[in-house]
Amino acid sequence: MSTMTKSAFTSTVKEIFTFRWNPGNDLIAVVVSWVLVVAALYAASEIVGVEVWGGMAYFILYGVVGATLFGIGIPLYWTVAVRKRPVADLGITRRLLGVSLILQLVFSVPLYMVTLGTIQLPPIAELLPLIALALAIGFFEAVFWRGWVLLRLEAAFGIIPAILLGSVLYAAYHIGYGMPASEMVFLFFIGVMYSVAFRLTKSIWILWPLFQPMGQLVTLIRDGLSLPLLAALGFAEVLALMLVLVWLASRYYNKHRLHQAAALPRSS
Numbered sequence: 001m002s003t004m005t006k007s008a009f010t011s012t013v014k015e016i017f018t019f020r021w022n023p024g025n026d027l028i029a030v031v032v033s034w035v036l037v038v039a040a041l042y043a044a045s046e047i048v049g050v051e052v053w054g055g056m057a058y059f060i061l062y063g064v065v066g067a068t069l070f071g072i073g074i075p076l077y078w079t080v081a082v083r084k085r086p087v088a089d090l091g092i093t094r095r096l097l098g099v100s101l102i103l104q105l106v107f108s109v110p111l112y113m114v115t116l117g118t119i120q121l122p123p124i125a126e127l128l129p130l131i132a133l134a135l136a137i138g139f140f141e142a143v144f145w146r147g148w149v150l151l152r153l154e155a156a157f158g159i160i161p162a163i164l165l166g167s168v169l170y171a172a173y174h175i176g177y178g179m180p181a182s183e184m185v186f187l188f189f190i191g192v193m194y195s196v197a198f199r200l201t202k203s204i205w206i207l208w209p210l211f212q213p214m215g216q217l218v219t220l221i222r223d224g225l226s227l228p229l230l231a232a233l234g235f236a237e238v239l240a241l242m243l244v245l246v247w248l249a250s251r252y253y254n255k256h257r258l259h260q261a262a263a264l265p266r267s268s
Helices: 004-016 025-048 052-082 097-114 122-159 159-177 179-202 212-223 230-263
Strands: none
Touching: 004 159, 004 212, 025 052, 025 122, 052 122, 052 230, 097 179, 097 212, 122 159, 122 179, 122 212, 122 230, 159 179, 179 212
């Protein structure tokens, strides 16, 4: 092992096992966003239900308000407008893109073999809405839970505490679905798995659009969720809205950076 490689390895190990106490305003923003996301999900699932307005009230509360406005909008606003940082700070980055996509494929193949490859898929008209739902909510979860919550916790406490605490919050978030505690224990370990995978490259492209949505799709199929074909269009629109918010935030940051650069005094 070369001196440079040994130094990099030592630095990585030291970073992993570094514990810190540095809570700040970012942590307050994380807690507020977590409460709002869970409240929106709970209101949609346990208070409103899927029967009101033909399911439209549930869709708006869960998909638009909870996942998009609270789950994507708040992290983007805080990162770009408040902290003046790029969207890359949320794991939405081209850095290590190729490595992330290759690793995602490597993770997804065995997952497919033990999940989707072993169950009977529903007809295509029933499958499409579930795929659209998994892609939209999968994007929200990759950005919110890993790019937002995990990285803010890491800055405050270190990598290992962030993975553990972030996974606890991820499991507790499913209170909004009315899940029993036994299932939340399982979801804690799922959260650890996704967090460790994300931390390899700190990019959401190691999780989405295949690895994490596949796990969600399996759950939806096994739970017997049935949605009308029109729901596929609705969740596709939600995903499009999320991507538009990311684009707008990135554009805002780039314009702000250009304005700052133009305001700097020029040397004669």
